[in-house]
Amino acid sequence: MRVSTAQFYLQSSQQMSSKTSDVNEQMAYLTSGKRVLTAKDDAVSYGTLAGYKDDLANIEKYKRNITKAESHNNLQEVAFTQLEVILNNIKDQMLQANNGAMSDEDLQAIAKQTRNNLEQLFDIANSQNENGDYIFSGYQTEQQPFSQQTDGSVSYSGDSGVREVQIAKNIKIPTSQAGDAVFMNVDNAIGDFIANDTSNATNPASPLDVTIASANITDRNAYNTSVTPHTFNFDAITNDLTVTDGGGTVVFPVPSVPPAPPVLPAPYVAGQTVSFDGIDVTLSGNPLPGDSFTINEQENVSIFETINNAITWMEQGTGNTNQEQHQVNYNKILDQLSSGMSHVTSRRVDAGVRLQVLESQKSRHLDSALNIETGKSTIEDLDFAKAISQFEQAKIALQASQQAFSKVQGLSLLNYI
Structure with missing residues (x-):
């Protein structure tokens, strides 16, 4: 068979290119330390490895989310710890203010301390994270959640x-707690x-001598x-x-059905x-004849309202003429403070x-x-001894191809004359 010079060079070039590619391929395996680099190496293993890589990528994403969630919940737990300290201080101040030896000046000083604690609590309620987002505003992270009105009440602007x-x-997992749930929706202690x-028969401006111990x-x-609403008379x-309902119908004592005699008002027993x-x-205290009050449904009381009530109670000083009712109000405020402390503690427990x-x-x-890494390693890790042997074989094959080309391309008829 006649072989032209052009054909010889083409075949030699293709052969050396193929051998060079084999060497480069073996070098890639050695460099990466992997035996499966593309689907052609092992289609089944390549598909399994793709699944492993997706799983590892998802785990990395979840780990980033965990770090973010830990940061947010740690920030909340710190805030709740500070709230517990503040509420405990206010409760101690209420206990101190109930000492009969306190003068008006003493009570005003304690009230001022309690007002300072309220301002600290207000600052915590408007806490921000490292990005400047409000942590107690629900989804409205750019909206300051709490604002104080001129009358001292606090409104919530978040969601x-x-x-x-x-x-x-x-x-x-949650990364936040809404401000209304934390500060506004504290269980009503009663x-x-x-x-x-409310009204008092002998002095409409004076509080009642009867109070609600519980109402459910x-x-x-x-x-x-x-x-x-229902009114107690x-x-x-x-x-x-x-007791009459909002339409004026007597609901207690339970009305009799005619022709039974009508039910008379029930004697009050504390x-x-x-x-x-x-x-x-359940009622307690000793009402005066003619007293009346109305009950309205309210399952929750805000922490701010309770503290404002405590400050008001302290600022009344020692000149309160109805000491019995003053003490009743004190007990109500103290109970509601305890409810607030339990509420904050439960929120801290959640965090x-x-x-x-x-x-x-x-x-x-x-x-x-x-x-996953273990399984991935089992499938794709390279057998270096085998890979080096294959690399050496590919290198020898390339060298042989190069030497053959070098010898053959130098031949001519002049060599035989």
Whole structure:
């Protein structure tokens, strides 16, 4: 067979290019330390490795989310710790103010300390994170959540949203607690109602001598069909108790059905529980004849309202003419402060539980990543002894090809003359 010079050079070039490619390919395996670099190396293993790499990428994403969630929940836990200290200080100040040896000046000084504590609590409620986002404003992170009005009351401008991040395939965890849930929605210490629109028979400007020890809805269906609000009336002569609904109908004592004789007003007994329209109310104290008050549903009391009530109580000084009612109000405020402290503690516990979950999930991700890396290593790690042998064979083949070309391309007829 006749071989032209051009054909010889083309074939030689292709052969050396192929051998060079083999050497480079073996070099790539040695350099990377991997035996599967592309799908052509091992299609099945390559697909499995792609799944492993996706799993590892997801774990890295979840770990970043865990770090973010830990930062936010740690910040909240610090805030709740500070709130506990402040509320405990205010409770101590209330106990101190109830000492009969205190003068008006002493009470005003304690009230000033309590007002300073309220300002600190207000600052905590408007805390921001390292990015300048408000941590207690729900989804409205750029909106200052709490603002103080001229009358001392505090309003909430955030929302009830709770931000979450995904820390595992099927697990999301909150990174925030809404300000209304933390500061505004503290359980009412006496239950589901508060007494207002009060009046005193002998002095309308004076508080009542009777108070609500507890008031709870025991039958929601019966309460929902009732006409609210309900008013407690004490007879001007006998001091017997009657309760009427918002339409003026007597609901306690329970009215008789004709032709039975009508039910007379019930004699008031301190500590008695009055039941009507799905509500149980326990009263304490000794009302004056003709006293009356109305109850309205209020399940929650804000922390700010409770502290403002404490300050008002202190600022009344020692000149209060109705000491019995003054003490009743003191007990109510103290009970509500205790409820607020329990509420903040429960919020701190929530943050602590989340941190425990995050720590546990972080450990799981580390274990999962280790298992995936082990499986990935088993599939793709290179057998260096075998790879070096194959590299040397490819290199020898390339060198042989180069030497053959060098010898053959130098031949001519002159060599045989």
